[in-house]
Amino acid sequence: MIEMTAVRLQTTEGSETSGPVAEPVAGARFEPVAVSRTYRLPALVRACRPRQQVKNLLVAAAPGAAGVLTHPSVAERVAVAFACFCLLSSATYLLNDVRDRQEDARHPRRRLRPIAAGEVSVTAAVSAAIVLALVGLAAAFAVSLALAGVGAGYLALTISYSAWLRRIAVADLVAVSACFVLRALAGGAATGVPVSKWFMMVTCFGALFLVSGKRYAELRNEGVLAATRASLGDYSESYLRFVMILAAAVGSAAYCLWAFHGKGSDGLSWYEVTIVPFVMWLLRYGLLIDQGAGQSPEELVLGDRFLLAVSALWVALFACAVYVGT
Secondary structure, three states, X not given: OOOEEOOOEEOOOOOOOOOOOOOOOOOOEEXXXXXXXXXXXXXXXXXXXXXXXXXXXXXXXHHHHOOOOOOHXXXXXXXXXXXXXXXXXXXXXXXHHHHOHHHXXXXXXXXXXXXXXXXXXXXXXXXXXXXXXXXXXXXHHHHOHHHHHHHHHHHHHHHHHHHOHHHOOOHHHHHHHHHHHHHHHHHHHHHOOOOOHHHHHHHHHHHHHHHHHHHHHHHHHHHHHHHHOOXXXXXXXXXXXXXXXXXXXXXXXXXXXXHHOOOOOOOOOHHHHOHHHHHHHHXXXXXXXXXXXXXXXXXXXXXXXXXXXXXXXXXXXXXXHHHHOO
16 A cells, blocks of 8 residues: 655756765656555665565475475475575665666666665675575575575576676576576475476566566656666667567467366366466556556556456466366
C-alpha cells in the first residue's frame, strides 16, 4: 500500500535535490516517486532491497516440481538455500549501488536508494556486502558443496555484470537472466534433485522474457534518462519487443512439450491443464509491459491482482499434477 509520495525533484535552476551532488541529465524532469512501507526500515536494510528477495523463491522450483518439497529434510535445505541467496543477492545489491551511486543520483527513482541518497556510506555498504557474502557462502557450504559452487558462481556473475557485462548490449540481458537460472539451479543443488532440460529451457527463456520486459519498460519510460543505465541506449523498443516475443514463444513451447510428456494417462492430465494459467500469466504480463509498467518486475507481479490470481491458480494446478496425479 502506498503510504506517501516523494517530493518532486526537477532539474531546473533553483530546485532542491537530495543525495550526492551530480550533474542532471539534460531535459530530464523528475516526477513524484511512490514510496512504500519499505522506507520505514533502516537505511542499510533498505539498501539490501528486501522486496526483491522474492526472486530467491526460485530455489524451491526444482524440488517442488520433483514432488519432494513436502519432505522435512528437503524443505529445510530449501529454506537454507533461500536464506543463502538472500544474503548473497543483498551483498551484490550493495556493491552494485556503490558503483552506481553517481548515476543513481541522476535518476528519478533510483536516486532514493540509500547509498545514492547518502544515507549509507560507501565504507558501511562495502563492509556489509563482504560480511553478507562470506556468511552466505559459508551457510551454502554447510548444506552442500554443490550449493556453495552455485552461490560462488552467482557472486562471480553478478560482480562481472556490475563491472563489465552491463555495458555490453545483449550480454547484459543474458547475465541478468542467468542470475535467475542460478537461483533455480540452487534448489536442485541443495536437495540433490536433478534438473531436466525442459526445466532449464523454461527457466532460461522465462527469465529472458522478464529481463527484456524490464529493459523495454525502462527505455520506453525514461527517454533521455536512458543514459543513466549502461547499454540501455544501445537498444530500441522494437528490438526489445522482438526479444520478449522470442523468449515468450520458446518458453511457452518448452513448457507445453514438458507438460505433454508429463506423467499421466492418455487423457487430459493436470500437467497439461497448467498450460492455461501459464500462458495467461505471460499474456497479462506482456499487456502490462505494453501499457508502460514493468520497470520493477517484483512490484508489478505483487501489485496486480490478476497476475496474483493466475499465479495462485497455476500453483494449485501444478500441486495437483505433482502430488495428486491425473
